[in-house]
Amino acid sequence: MQYIKANADGTDTLVYTEDNLSGSSTGSKIVTVSNAVELEAAVAAQTAGQFIHILPGQYQLLASLTILDAADGGGLVGIDGVVILGAAAVDQAVLINHTTSTGTFEYTFAGELEIEGGHDKIALKIAN
Numbered sequence: 001m002q003y004i005k006a007n008a009d010g011t012d013t014l015v016y017t018e019d020n021l022s023g024s025s026t027g028s029k030i031v032t033v034s035n036a037v038e039l040e041a042a043v044a045a046q047t048a049g050q051f052i053h054i055l056p057g058q059y060q061l062l063a064s065l066t067i068l069d070a071a072d073g074g075g076l077v078g079i080d081g082v083v084i085l086g087a088a089a090v091d092q093a094v095l096i097n098h099t100t101s102t103g104t105f106e107y108t109f110a111g112e113l114e115i116e117g118g119h120d121k122i123a124l125k126i127a128n
Contacts, residue, residue: 036060039084046071054113056080061087065094067107075108082111088118092125 029050033039036059042052043065051074061084086093093115098105109115115123 036062040065043067043071043076046074049073051075051077051108053077053079054082054084054111056082058083058085060085061090061093063087064090064092067094067096069097069099069105071107072105073107075110076113077108078111078113080112083114083116085116086118086121086123088121090118090121092122093117094124096124096126098127 029047030053031042031046031050032053032055033042034055034057039052039054039059040061040063046052046067047070050071054076056079059082064086065084084093096105096107117123
């Protein structure tokens with residue numbers, strides 16, 4: 001399987017293939033997580049071009065996963081079935097908080113990845 005990014009100008013860019021989801025070099029750093037605490041820490045420390053591979057399972061968040069400008073060009077990849085559940089006490093499960101006023105910000109959500117907000121909450125919020 002290939003993961004293709006659709007660009008704003010109507011062109012497509014190959015991001016990576018199923019073969020390099022297993023860890024072969026994509027030119028980006030890869031961090032693998034297996035529980036919610038590791039996921040929250042990896043997102044908080046994510047750097048440009050870094051992909052976080054999330055192993056199968058259900059991840060109950062304690063706070064919003066806030067994706068900052070420093071993670072530009074990176075992403076989250078669900079491996080074989082991942083559900084991210086937002087905390088009931090926060091407004092959104094995942095917040096992309098793009099704070100710079102110029103330039104673009106790219107972030108990839110790929111693989112088998114489901115994001116659910118907490119009770120009556122938002123799953124994904126993009127603020128810019």
